[in-house]
Amino acid sequence: MPYIGSHHSASLIINADDFGYFSSVSRGVIECARLKAITATSIMANGPKFEDTIGWLKEFPNLDIGVHLNITFGSPLTSGMKACLDPYGGMFQNRMKTAWLILSKKMPVSTVMEEWRAQIKRCISKGFKILFINSHEHMHMLPTLFKPFVALAKEFDIPFIRFTQPEWQITLKFDLLFRNWILLTLMILSIRNKPNNYFRLMGTGVSCQLNLEYLENIFKKMKKGVVYEFMCHPGYYDKNEIVYPDLVRYHSWEEELRLLTGEHMAKLLRKYNVKLGKFREFQNWI
Numbered sequence: 221m222p223y224i225g226s227h228h229s230a231s232l233i234i235n236a237d238d239f240g241y242f243s244s245v246s247r248g249v250i251e252c253a254r255l256k257a258i259t260a261t262s263i264m265a266n267g268p269k270f271e272d273t274i275g276w277l278k279e280f281p282n283l284d285i286g287v288h289l290n291i292t293f294g295s296p297l298t299s300g301m302k303a304c305l306d307p308y309g310g311m312f313q314n315r316m317k318t319a320w321l322i323l324s325k326k327m328p329v330s331t332v333m334e335e336w337r338a339q340i341k342r343c344i345s346k347g348f349k350i351l352f353i354n355s356h357e358h359m360h361m362l363p364t365l366f367k368p369f370v371a372l373a374k375e376f377d378i379p380f381i382r383f384t385q386p387e388w389q390i391t392l393k394f395d396l397l398f399r400n401w402i403l404l405t406l407m408i409l410s411i412r413n414k415p416n417n418y419f420r421l422m423g424t425g426v427s428c429q430l431n432l433e434y435l436e437n438i439f440k441k442m443k444k445g446v447v448y449e450f451m452c453h454p455g456y457y458d459k460n461e462i463v464y465p466d467l468v469r470y471h472s473w474e475e476e477l478r479l480l481t482g483e484h485m486a487k488l489l490r491k492y493n494v495k496l497g498k499f500r501e502f503q504n505w506i
Contacts, residue, residue: 230442231497233449235260240267248455248477253280257480259498260284265339266297284499286352287343289336292318297338300331315357333368351499354382379503383418387425423451430476439492
């Protein structure tokens with residue numbers, strides 16, 4: 221599937237996840253869109269600032285829009301999911317607890333799909349053409365969710381999905397190594413249901429911790445004729461809005477914004493002859 225781009229250069233779709241997460245994060249995504257540093261963004265439709273920020277995207281019709289399906293943060297949209305989460309105050313739990321709820325069948329797959337369906341419909345109701353879906357913290361890669369997730373894309377005639385693959389960087393950080401092993405396991409378990417409508421994913425090796433050394437390394441590896449999706453998380457940090465210590469420790473929103481919009485990124489694109497691409501360019505291929 222990835223080998224559908226120009227034979228003269230690699231194509232890079234730069235996709236900013238988490239639009240709608242927080243107003244400050246969404247402002248950062250909009251800044252990247254204004255400077256043409258990203259080509260796509262995925263919307264967290266149950267985000268607390270969805271209604272306040274969704275209209276901002278209307279100013280950028282050339283930006284590809286997707287849905288960042290979420291079951292690990294904030295409040296659900298559907299009554300079924302709210303009832304499922306009643307023991308937890310009706311709020312989504314972290315990824316480990318959510319995975320346990322799903323695997324133990326305390327959170328039925330049908331309830332997850334109902335919630336995700338509502339999140340997609342909410343974005344469509346705002347007038348957007350949805351070109352791709354992925355999920356917050358890659359929860360769609362759970363084997364019990366992946367096949368229904370693929371079916372959901374077909375149901376809504378969404379051309380592309382994300383098939384998350386780990387990236388193995390030289391690191392001694394236990395959390396990165398542990399996450400990669402988890403992603404590898406999930407990828408192997410889901411691979412039999414893997415469709416063809418995805419691109420080679422980059423960005424998982426430094427998720428939410430983008431740095432210049434990593435960018436240099438991935439650009440070196442890009443091959444002519446290959447289309448890549450680059451996952452990133454730019455934004456602004458507002459301490460009065462983002463009051464979750466774990467999120468603050470995990471994310472480098474403003475550093476990612478600086479790297480994506482700065483001269484270093486432009487130089488790398490030129491140096492390695494990489495062309496910015498969009499999901500919409502490849503719709504007719506699949």
